[in-house]
Each structure stands twice: as C-alpha cells, then as structure tokens.
Amino acid sequence: MKKFLLAASVAGVALAGAAVELSAQTKPTIATVVKISGIPWFSRMEVGVKAFGSANPDVQASQSGPATADAAQQLKIIEDLTARRVNALAVVPMDPSVVEGALKRAMDRGIIVVTHEADNQRNTNADVEAFDNAAYGAALNERLAKCMGGQGKWTSFVGSLGSRTHIQWVDAGAANAKKYSGMTLVDEKNESFDDANKTYEKAKEILRKHPDIRGFQGSAGNDVLGIGRAIEEAGLQDKVCLVGTGLPNPSAQYLESGAIDAIGFWDPRDAGMAMNSVAKILLEKKPLADGMDLGVKGYEKVTVKKGPGQGQLIIGNAMVIADKATYKDHLF
Amino acid sequence: MKGRLDPQLVFLVLTNVGILAAGAWASGGVFIDPYNLQSMASQVPELGLLAIGVMLAMISGNGGIDLSGIALANLAGVTAALLVGGMISADDAPLLFSVAFGITAVAVGLAGGAVNGLLIAGSGLTPILCTLGTQLLFTGLAVVLSNGRAVSTGSPAPLEELGNGTFLQVPTSFLLFIAVAALIGMGLRFTPSGIRLLLMGTNPVAARFAGFAQGRMLVATYAISGALAGLAGVIIAARNVNVKWDYGGSYLLIAILIAVMAGVKPEGGHGRMICLLLSATALQLLSSFLNFLDVSNFFRDLAWGLLLLFFLAIIRYDALGALTSRIGWRARPEGAPAAGDAATKG
Numbered sequence: 001m002k003k004f005l006l007a008a009s010v011a012g013v014a015l016a017g018a019a020v021e022l023s024a025q026t027k028p029t030i031a032t033v034v035k036i037s038g039i040p041w042f043s044r045m046e047v048g049v050k051a052f053g054s055a056n057p058d059v060q061a062s063q064s065g066p067a068t069a070d071a072a073q074q075l076k077i078i079e080d081l082t083a084r085r086v087n088a089l090a091v092v093p094m095d096p097s098v099v100e101g102a103l104k105r106a107m108d109r110g111i112i113v114v115t116h117e118a119d120n121q122r123n124t125n126a127d128v129e130a131f132d133n134a135a136y137g138a139a140l141n142e143r144l145a146k147c148m149g150g151q152g153k154w155t156s157f158v159g160s161l162g163s164r165t166h167i168q169w170v171d172a173g174a175a176n177a178k179k180y181s182g183m184t185l186v187d188e189k190n191e192s193f194d195d196a197n198k199t200y201e202k203a204k205e206i207l208r209k210h211p212d213i214r215g216f217q218g219s220a221g222n223d224v225l226g227i228g229r230a231i232e233e234a235g236l237q238d239k240v241c242l243v244g245t246g247l248p249n250p251s252a253q254y255l256e257s258g259a260i261d262a263i264g265f266w267d268p269r270d271a272g273m274a275m276n277s278v279a280k281i282l283l284e285k286k287p288l289a290d291g292m293d294l295g296v297k298g299y300e301k302v303t304v305k306k307g308p309g310q311g312q313l314i315i316g317n318a319m320v321i322a323d324k325a326t327y328k329d330h331l332f
Numbered sequence: 333m334k335g336r337l338d339p340q341l342v343f344l345v346l347t348n349v350g351i352l353a354a355g356a357w358a359s360g361g362v363f364i365d366p367y368n369l370q371s372m373a374s375q376v377p378e379l380g381l382l383a384i385g386v387m388l389a390m391i392s393g394n395g396g397i398d399l400s401g402i403a404l405a406n407l408a409g410v411t412a413a414l415l416v417g418g419m420i421s422a423d424d425a426p427l428l429f430s431v432a433f434g435i436t437a438v439a440v441g442l443a444g445g446a447v448n449g450l451l452i453a454g455s456g457l458t459p460i461l462c463t464l465g466t467q468l469l470f471t472g473l474a475v476v477l478s479n480g481r482a483v484s485t486g487s488p489a490p491l492e493e494l495g496n497g498t499f500l501q502v503p504t505s506f507l508l509f510i511a512v513a514a515l516i517g518m519g520l521r522f523t524p525s526g527i528r529l530l531l532m533g534t535n536p537v538a539a540r541f542a543g544f545a546q547g548r549m550l551v552a553t554y555a556i557s558g559a560l561a562g563l564a565g566v567i568i569a570a571r572n573v574n575v576k577w578d579y580g581g582s583y584l585l586i587a588i589l590i591a592v593m594a595g596v597k598p599e600g601g602h603g604r605m606i607c608l609l610l611s612a613t614a615l616q617l618l619s620s621f622l623n624f625l626d627v628s629n630f631f632r633d634l635a636w637g638l639l640l641l642f643f644l645a646i647i648r649y650d651a652l653g654a655l656t657s658r659i660g661w662r663a664r665p666e667g668a669p670a671a672g673d674a675a676t677k678g
Contacts, residue, residue: 037629067629072580079375080623083368097482097574101495162480
C-alpha cells in the first residue's frame, strides 16, 4: 500500500510540475478542438494552428482532440476547456448536433465559439467554411470537362446518398456539365461509402457496362483512389478522365501515372489558421464584415452571412484544384 | 473485519483528494472553482450509471458482465425521442414530454436488459458473448430507427433542468445519479434479494443447492442494469439536446474500468457502491486534470490501460494477502461465510 501511494504521489507531482506554466498564463487562449487527433488531416491542421500561434504572439493557440473517433470524448474535452475558461474555442465537431449543448454552455460562460465543417451549427458565434459547396462541385466538373474536351459519357460518385455536401457537389457538377452539349451523365451518384476497395469494384463494373465512358467525378476522399486503381488496371489512363476530392499524399501515385487527372481539396492548415483568425477578431470585439480579409490564403475576401443560429456563416474561397504539376505544393 | 478499514476505499479517497489537490495547485485554483466542480460532477452520471450496471452484472458471478450498456442507452434515447417526439410536442407540453421521454427510455432499457437476462439465464449463454451480441443488436436497431442520423429532443424545461440545472449548487443529474446509486447500494446491502445476489456470485454451485431462483435473479439483475442504461440515455439526451446511435463508443471500456477500479471482483460476489462512486469521480477528476494540462489524449488511453491492469493486480494482491493473514477464511467450500462478510460491508 505504501509503495502504491508513493508511486501515485510521485506521478502526481510530475504531472503537476508539467503544468505550472498553466497558471502563469495571462494571454488570451484560443483552444482548437478537432474531431480526432493523430490522423494526417488534423495533424496538418495543427501545423496551421501552431503557425497562427507564432505569428500572433499576443494569443496562446493550441490544438487538442480525442484519440478515438467518439463524439462523447470530444464533448468531454470541450467541457473541460470551458471549465478551464479558455477565451475562445475553435471546434471541428465530430457531429454538430451532439455538441450543441456543450457549445451553448461555453457561450453562456462568455467563451467565443468558432466552428468549421458545421454550417448547420446553431450554437456558434461564427462557422468558417472553406468554400461554397456548389462552386466547388462546379469547379471540379469544369476541370473534368476540360480534360474530356467537353465530349463523352461521364458518371459521379458520392460517399453516401445521405452525405449532404457530396450531393451538393455532384448536383452542381451535373448542372455545370449541361453547358457542354456533348457530355452525357450516366448512372450518376454511385455510393462509395468512402471505401477505396468498394469504389474500385464499382468503377470496374461501370467500365464494363459503359466501355465508352470518358469521365469520373468523385466526392469522398477515397473515391479517386478506387476509381484510379480501376482505370490504371484497365490501362485507360490516357483515355478516361478522373477528377475528385482527394488528398495529395495518398493520390500522388495515381497523379503521376495519369490515372487521376486532378484532385480537389481544401487545406486543413489554412482552415485552422482561418478559424483562429476569426476567433481573434471576435476576441478583440471587432465586427465580421462581408468581403473582409482574414489574412489567410484562400480567405482574403470572405462571404459573411447569417448562420442557422445566432452566429454568422463565413465562406472562404479556399478550394485547391491540383494536378500532376501542382500537387507537390500541398504535400500532406 | 469491522475494525479494519477497506484498503480499496482508503486508496480511492486518497486518489480523489490527491488529484483535486494537484489540480488546484497546478491550475492556480481554477480546478476547484465551483464551475469546474459542477462541470466535472455533471460529466460523471452517464458513465457512472453504466458502471453500476457493469458492477451488478459482475457481482452476479459466473463471468457476468454487461457490454451492451452504452448501446442500450443510445437505443433508449433514440427510441424515446422518436416515439415521444412523434406524439407530444416538446414546446407545447414540456412537462408531459419530459416525463414521457424519461419513462419510455427507462422502459426500453429495462426491456433490453431483460432480453440480456433471459438469454443468459434461459439459454446459458456466456454473459460476455451474449451482451456483445445484444450490443450489436441494440446499436443496429438504433441505426435503423434513426436512419443513422442524430435525433433532436429539443430542450423542454424539465429536461433542460436535468441536463444543466443545479440544486443547492450541485448539478441535478449528479444528484439523480447519487440517489439511484444509494438506492441500489442499500438494496444490495440490506434487502434479502441483494444479499442473495452477492451470495450467488460468490458460489453459484452452493446457491443452486441452497435453492436460489438463479434464473429469476439473473433476469432481474440484467434488467436493472438495462434500466440504468436507459436512465443514462435520458441524461445524455438532457445534456446534449440530441441523441445518436454512435455516441460514447469509448464508454464501454471506461465503465468496466470504473467497476474494476472500485474493487468489484470480476469473478463475482463482491462490490461496494461507495467504492464505485469514488472510482467514478476519481476517473473523472483524472480525465479533467489531463485536459487542464493539455496532455495528449493518446496518453489518456495509455493511462486508462495501465490503471486497469494496476487495479486488477491490487485485487489479486489483496486476495492473496487475505489468504495468508487469515488462512482458511476464503477457502472455496466455505465461500458462503466469506460472502456474507462481503455483504455486510455492502
């Protein structure tokens, strides 16, 4: 028993020692809470949060997130940060509806709340979105049309039919394709469930069913990987065009081989910086105005409108469409 | 036995006090200001109720455990939100909605728990496999009912009061949790059924020959465990305004950790409610403490794993200690007196 107590108190003192700086803070703190720590997307966001912190020495910026993909764990982090009285929270909710209660409690305590990827969040001062979904879908399709020369059959993939943003993207894509009389949409909105293997099988089926297909537009992050593999195996890199949401590192191999013609995404580093920038503006009690510059690439002239709750919806123009020549600028 | 302090209890009290002191010192007092104490207290009930369910299942012995807790809590919340939300408007009749919501959720929990009990007692399924199966069943049902989406309960005044309100500065949900825990703890200690449950867990064979209605006791135990999960579902709904099928996936292991840390013996027959409460608060204090220090959440998983192994070792060690100091007391054939001993400790 004595040994246990000794060990426990030693551990306690060590932990507490690590935290002495905590009580010494006087600068306003902005705490970023992400869906899950340790995955490439949010590690990239942390790069942005840290960059913001060193560019703005008058605030303390940090990022945390649960180790498991569980909304309940993210909730607990938000509750504890609220109790710790950080000055602002920048949250990328695992599930916007589940954190409504916690964010309301934070706002009631006078904490500034900024969210991202949650344009339906009611309890937030401002939600930052990287781009307008319709504009993104149209831009992806425009790139596809350019590759196809405005001619031939094409199809689209979505993560699932319940995924709101994906449907917005492909619908905007379909509307854009109407500009080209030679482009025909066939078997649209195939469900990929963001699973590269399932997408691969589905893409092979489509290639068999429509031997003359000339284009694919993907939505979920793994769509381009599955479709790219099917195109590469069929040796159709030069004949079939593939454009979709994807990340530079995983897609690099297919971009090099030509199976993927272009990938679209937004850089979580910039999104993290933009969220923190908005939080700082709100902490300084400055207004958010339509067309203002957040000082972050892609967010130089943001659209500001009323959100679904009391807060505002801030939309940037931070989409990145990268191809073989340019993807190396955004390796993550 | 009466004169000797339970080392588990002493250790848990010291752990709670130690973390509070360390937190207060490291945060310059913010850790023990009323807001944080309230915030931590209101985070305890959902997990604590599930842990009581696990404890009851463990006490029943024969490898008893309940893995379906959080899945059942989500199912109860989703079913009640859909059913009651479809019939009563939360805005027009807030009191009626809240009461109906609570009753429905607890009833769904009770029914789900009874299914567990019937499967385990009736067909002799191993509890761990049976509740693993029903866990998937409950999760699946919740997905199908809600189409995989979150279901909103809105915030009618009584639910809002349960989720965010305080009574004499103590969060309402925490008071409810303490009341339920006290009720079950007294039931375990003072009622014949409670004592029989401890005895059955200690020695199922002796219990059978003593003519205990084991089947009925198992069904009742798992049904109560389910009802507690249903109540956890109500608290989750009250706090989050929404319920969703995949909420709290990590709770399963943490609930077991709380029970094991409280000294509940995985082999059955022993468990004290006061230790369970202190164990739940200790884990919450430690969790919040790590969040205050900005310690990586991966470290937390590591810490939980270490704690679980550490406490399992303590239980083992104590069992050995008891065996050497009072030879013969805990030998199997005389399991019944040893368990009676445990029962009087409650």
